[in-house]
Amino acid sequence: MRGDYLQRLRAELEEKERVREELILKSRELRLNSSKAIANIHAGRFEKSGEFLKKAEELLDDVLSYRDRYPELFYLAHDAVQEFVEAYAFRHIVERLELPEDLPVDIPQSVLPGLADCVGEMRRYALTLMVRGEEFDRVERIIQLMEEIYFTLIEFDFHDKLTSNLRPKLDMARNAIERTKSDYLTARVSRAVE
Amino acid sequence: MRGDYLQRLRAELEEKERVREELILKSRELRLNSSKAIANIHAGRFEKSGEFLKKAEELLDDVLSYRDRYPELFYLAHDAVQEFVEAYAFRHIVERLELPEDLPVDIPQSVLPGLADCVGEMRRYALTLMVRGEEFDRVERIIQLMEEIYFTLIEFDFHDKLTSNLRPKLDMARNAIERTKSDYLTARVSRAVE
Amino acid sequence: MRGDYLQRLRAELEEKERVREELILKSRELRLNSSKAIANIHAGRFEKSGEFLKKAEELLDDVLSYRDRYPELFYLAHDAVQEFVEAYAFRHIVERLELPEDLPVDIPQSVLPGLADCVGEMRRYALTLMVRGEEFDRVERIIQLMEEIYFTLIEFDFHDKLTSNLRPKLDMARNAIERTKSDYLTARVSRAVE
Amino acid sequence: MRGDYLQRLRAELEEKERVREELILKSRELRLNSSKAIANIHAGRFEKSGEFLKKAEELLDDVLSYRDRYPELFYLAHDAVQEFVEAYAFRHIVERLELPEDLPVDIPQSVLPGLADCVGEMRRYALTLMVRGEEFDRVERIIQLMEEIYFTLIEFDFHDKLTSNLRPKLDMARNAIERTKSDYLTARVSRAVE
Amino acid sequence: MRGDYLQRLRAELEEKERVREELILKSRELRLNSSKAIANIHAGRFEKSGEFLKKAEELLDDVLSYRDRYPELFYLAHDAVQEFVEAYAFRHIVERLELPEDLPVDIPQSVLPGLADCVGEMRRYALTLMVRGEEFDRVERIIQLMEEIYFTLIEFDFHDKLTSNLRPKLDMARNAIERTKSDYLTARVSRAVE
Amino acid sequence: MRGDYLQRLRAELEEKERVREELILKSRELRLNSSKAIANIHAGRFEKSGEFLKKAEELLDDVLSYRDRYPELFYLAHDAVQEFVEAYAFRHIVERLELPEDLPVDIPQSVLPGLADCVGEMRRYALTLMVRGEEFDRVERIIQLMEEIYFTLIEFDFHDKLTSNLRPKLDMARNAIERTKSDYLTARVSRAVE
Amino acid sequence: MRGDYLQRLRAELEEKERVREELILKSRELRLNSSKAIANIHAGRFEKSGEFLKKAEELLDDVLSYRDRYPELFYLAHDAVQEFVEAYAFRHIVERLELPEDLPVDIPQSVLPGLADCVGEMRRYALTLMVRGEEFDRVERIIQLMEEIYFTLIEFDFHDKLTSNLRPKLDMARNAIERTKSDYLTARVSRAVE
Amino acid sequence: MRGDYLQRLRAELEEKERVREELILKSRELRLNSSKAIANIHAGRFEKSGEFLKKAEELLDDVLSYRDRYPELFYLAHDAVQEFVEAYAFRHIVERLELPEDLPVDIPQSVLPGLADCVGEMRRYALTLMVRGEEFDRVERIIQLMEEIYFTLIEFDFHDKLTSNLRPKLDMARNAIERTKSDYLTARVSRAVE
Known part of the structure; x- marks a missing residue:
């Protein structure tokens, strides 16, 4: 087979392998900050919870940016985004005793x-x-x-x-x-x- | 092998495949209406529950008609009919504080x-x-x-x-x-x- | 290989197959009577519970007799005997508020x-x-x-x-x-x- | 619930349990005769193979009669009927070097x-x-x-x-x-x- | 939560469910035509194989169009596209005794x-x-x-x-x-x- | 291959097999004594619990000594050491209503x-x-x-x-x-x- | 419960645990000698094979003695005895080009x-x-x-x-x-x- | 619990996590070079095979150095070292038609x-x-x-x-x-x- 065709396949796989590890790492960060936001609400440290949630929101933007660029790999981030949703909604509910109108994720x-x-x-x-x-x-x-x-x-x-x-x-x-x-x-x- | 013998087998399988998808779809409808009937009782909307149960009863007749015609495929509907039984009995119990004497299904x-x-x-x-x-x-x-x-x-x-x-x-x-x-x-x- | 040697193996397997089915059936009876003895205590029918336990005790003797004769098949009866032990101990406890000193099974x-x-x-x-x-x-x-x-x-x-x-x-x-x-x-x- | 409704359910289950064991037993016979028909062809005993296949055909009629009466239990016989089909087709092929035009089962x-x-x-x-x-x-x-x-x-x-x-x-x-x-x-x- | 936010989620899921079934169906067609193209080469019917492969190529274009529109669902088509690749390469090899330079899929x-x-x-x-x-x-x-x-x-x-x-x-x-x-x-x- | 090379491999395996069984046995002792220490606290026999914990501590030293000598086999003792940690911490907590500052295991x-x-x-x-x-x-x-x-x-x-x-x-x-x-x-x- | 009843249960379990390990060990020896007997036939060392088989036969007698004494544990030896049967039959066949008339095990x-x-x-x-x-x-x-x-x-x-x-x-x-x-x-x- | 005790545990885990990823990466390199050494022998490129094997040997030294430092993590490298053994032995056998006397790994x-x-x-x-x-x-x-x-x-x-x-x-x-x-x-x- 033509070398450049094979090369194209290989290049795509190499990029995906790199993106895969990147996204797994960032997702892990997102998940950690989200779950710390939750834990701090339970521990009664509402302010500290806010800090973690803010970090999580920054990471979320980065993570979501993979959705357009590598949609077929984005399933790797589903669990982490889900943890963020849990944290975001939980904080909103505790703060205002209302469900959030909508969420920064759809x-x-x-x-x-x-x-x-x-x-x-x-x-x-x-x-x-x-x-x-x-x-x-x-x-x-x-x-x-x-x-x-x-x-x-x-x-x-x-x-x-x-x-x-x-x-x-x-x-x-x-x-x-x-x-x-x-x-x-x-x-x-x-x-x-x- | 004779073409018409093979054709008979194929025809049977094609019909079953069609019936299979039909019955799965209708069973899904039956299940959905039954579980909505239950949910509405819990949510205190007794009348609305009755509407869903009525729809479920109509679907039930249709679903049960497959029992005679395609008995070997009817196992596909067991779960949905079971959900109907659950809804029917639950509504009866809540309404009259008695177990139903019998059920529209046996x-x-x-x-x-x-x-x-x-x-x-x-x-x-x-x-x-x-x-x-x-x-x-x-x-x-x-x-x-x-x-x-x-x-x-x-x-x-x-x-x-x-x-x-x-x-x-x-x-x-x-x-x-x-x-x-x-x-x-x-x-x-x-x-x-x- | 000599026919009578093979015949001996076959005879043993045929007997075991027969005993197997026999013991499964009797064990099922033992289990049923034991669990009915338990259910009747919960339903407050102490006398009726006693009748089932008595039947269970008779079946137990029969089932235990297989232990000596077909020890390698007796594992088939373990669950049923266990249910009997449960029933016997439960009834004894409810009746006398004491654990039984010992049990008719060891x-x-x-x-x-x-x-x-x-x-x-x-x-x-x-x-x-x-x-x-x-x-x-x-x-x-x-x-x-x-x-x-x-x-x-x-x-x-x-x-x-x-x-x-x-x-x-x-x-x-x-x-x-x-x-x-x-x-x-x-x-x-x-x-x-x- | 009304005793006669429950009794109807129980009666159906008891009949099915009986039929189930019956059909399992008969299917086993059908399977055994079919596989002996095959084994005897391999061992070069064509006539003896024919005897087993004939027995299998008789059993087949009996087994197939359950199809109309208890279609929802007939799946228990599928493997045995499949073994019969294997035997029937194999014998036909060895005998005539042709695939059978059709089969006694559809x-x-x-x-x-x-x-x-x-x-x-x-x-x-x-x-x-x-x-x-x-x-x-x-x-x-x-x-x-x-x-x-x-x-x-x-x-x-x-x-x-x-x-x-x-x-x-x-x-x-x-x-x-x-x-x-x-x-x-x-x-x-x-x-x-x- | 705001009805329109929930409505948006539901709309997305409904579309995905529709697309999912559509893509499964089309993938099945693609897979069938591809495997028939292969079977006909083995059966020595080279021309007929070509017809199936042509149909498969048309279906391929349609299937590939989902890749851009619904990249996160495209995994459903991977097996079918793989079968197409198998058929395309096999036919090319049999025809020219060379590996294809490249493939219509990357x-x-x-x-x-x-x-x-x-x-x-x-x-x-x-x-x-x-x-x-x-x-x-x-x-x-x-x-x-x-x-x-x-x-x-x-x-x-x-x-x-x-x-x-x-x-x-x-x-x-x-x-x-x-x-x-x-x-x-x-x-x-x-x-x-x- | 040279006999002495193979002999070296065999000797290593024989020693590991011996150590394996030794460590499994000692771990079992450690686990038993630890869980008895716990059970005796629940049963209100604080002194007796102390005796078992003391025995467990002696066994712990022996078990830990395998960690340096056979680190690749030490995973076999993890569960037992974990049970010891549970017992040690539990007793400390019950006795002083404080978490232990540190543990005899790290x-x-x-x-x-x-x-x-x-x-x-x-x-x-x-x-x-x-x-x-x-x-x-x-x-x-x-x-x-x-x-x-x-x-x-x-x-x-x-x-x-x-x-x-x-x-x-x-x-x-x-x-x-x-x-x-x-x-x-x-x-x-x-x-x-x- | 009476101490001596519990003691009886415990004694039985302790004996079984001891016998269990004993039988596992002896079965392992039997299996090893049997498989070495086989390996030596393949390696063309017929005499050495005979020595292993003889050792296996001695172990067999010992292992079989557990069958009467602890029939419910004998299943632990089935694989080893099976290996012995394989070795015995294989050697007999290679030696005499006849199947053995019968076997020292039934x-x-x-x-x-x-x-x-x-x-x-x-x-x-x-x-x-x-x-x-x-x-x-x-x-x-x-x-x-x-x-x-x-x-x-x-x-x-x-x-x-x-x-x-x-x-x-x-x-x-x-x-x-x-x-x-x-x-x-x-x-x-x-x-x-x- | 004392912060420094917990800190020690955390430090150990962080080091292990780091070493784990390091060793997995290096093992992967070792495995790849070893399997390329093998593939090149099959493809008849003996010299190129030698180059890969040489690289593998260098990596082996590095990988083996983890054995003393992190023996409880070394199981992660077993598969890669095994692949090296396969490559080393295969090349030796092809080159000299003798089994290697011993191996650089024991x-x-x-x-x-x-x-x-x-x-x-x-x-x-x-x-x-x-x-x-x-x-x-x-x-x-x-x-x-x-x-x-x-x-x-x-x-x-x-x-x-x-x-x-x-x-x-x-x-x-x-x-x-x-x-x-x-x-x-x-x-x-x-x-x-x-």
């Missing part, structure tokens, strides 16, 4: 499972409030928003490949809602008797 | 696991009531009916192939009953102290 | 996992009592006995093949104990406030 | 993979002829017919579920054809020099 | 495994020639070209994800080369003695 | 998952205290320390191979923390009303 | 697969003879005996559990026979022309 | 499977000679050396973990020997008649 494979996972973080957050015996209205509102996310997501009934295994995540979300309601029952008793 | 592979899954929906429904602190008699009755379904189903001890993996679903039902009882303990305290 | 592969599974039944039984708000001493005693079984069994640290996967069953038992204690906390509150 | 799931497996038997048969150094025309004709079967079957490109995993069997058939051609090369040399 | 994931699979077709082709005892120069040249493809491909040592599991296909190619050489040894003897 | 693969598993033991310990209705300050402190361990460990975000599957253990730890908080809610009510 | 699970594996050794032996160009009558006789074993074994159509996966071994045996016949074709040519 | 996990894989390369080499009809003494000597390697390796009967799955590689080696003998039969005929 990739269904990352947005939908990211929101589903967010329900689990909301459970942890509500639990911490309940253990402290604080802010019952807040807890009630959180539960409401958990259900709102759940009812929004179950409407997205597409082929699993297109929504990155949304279904099992929705089962976990539903489970988290049930357990939070169950804890809320107890917490209300607690408030009444103490 | 296919064991769909009826038995459908009823088993219904127990999980009943748990969710009871939990919502308990969180609202409402209708304790209703909750008690639901728990009773959950156990009634469970004790009815464990009598069906057949080969797993014949009852579509009923056993793991029964374990989940039993688990749901235990957890609902556990929540009910708490809810009763709540009622007493608030 | 096959470790069946006794140890059977006792481990019994802990799960004890949880269900305790939960029913707590929901009814009855007999708190009984519940406390059941929890004590659950722990006694657990601490007895964790001493048996042998190769998994020898104790029929005891370890995962012990994890489940420990989990059941934790959750029952957790429910007991609630039930005690319930008693205090109602 | 179930694609059994006919297509049965014919594919027949190619393997034809290879064994051709090999035996070549070792004996006999009937080269016969060998050539067998190879021709192997290819004819292969080219007929690759035209059936349907969903794997509908043709019982035809594809891997076709790969094996193609492999058998290659190796037989390879052996035929050698055998021709042998004829030339001896 | 997607490494399809080109590399497609060429590797082509080696298997070349073995089948060489075997048919040898059985007929014809054109030894042709066979020798085919073996040379098989090795040329093999030595070209082993230079492409990239991450498996990037070359669609090239490695196992290369093992099969190497195996095919060994066996063809082995048959060629025999065929040469055949020529000498007959 | 192998990340054993220390990190050992600490993660320790969180589960702390849950069991807290639950026992809550059931007895004792020492609420102690329970609160335990929960604090559980979270401290959790927040320490999530900072260790390395390749799974390097931290022995830390991630799933952290999920379990997080789960244990949630459930313990949930129980603590109930226990606090219990204290208030009894 | 355990179907070991005898049947052992004989099936023996066919593979016979192929290797025949190949060595053919490469040396020696003893064509011997080769023919070996092929005859290979087929005799094959036709004897396919009559044993029992449940796979009862015959230790005989079926795949028979497929391999059939394959070995085909390839040996194929080589024999070539060897005969060789004899004719050299 | 790690059993790499040496033993490397030698086993070398047998496959020897088959390919012998086949090329036979197709060319050249150097029959050379082919005979190669087959002798293949068997010598095989008989040397089957003496190493250790736990699979210790010899890196040697057993399946030995089965492949044995298979390669059988097929090469079979081809040699044919080639000898070829020489006689042409």
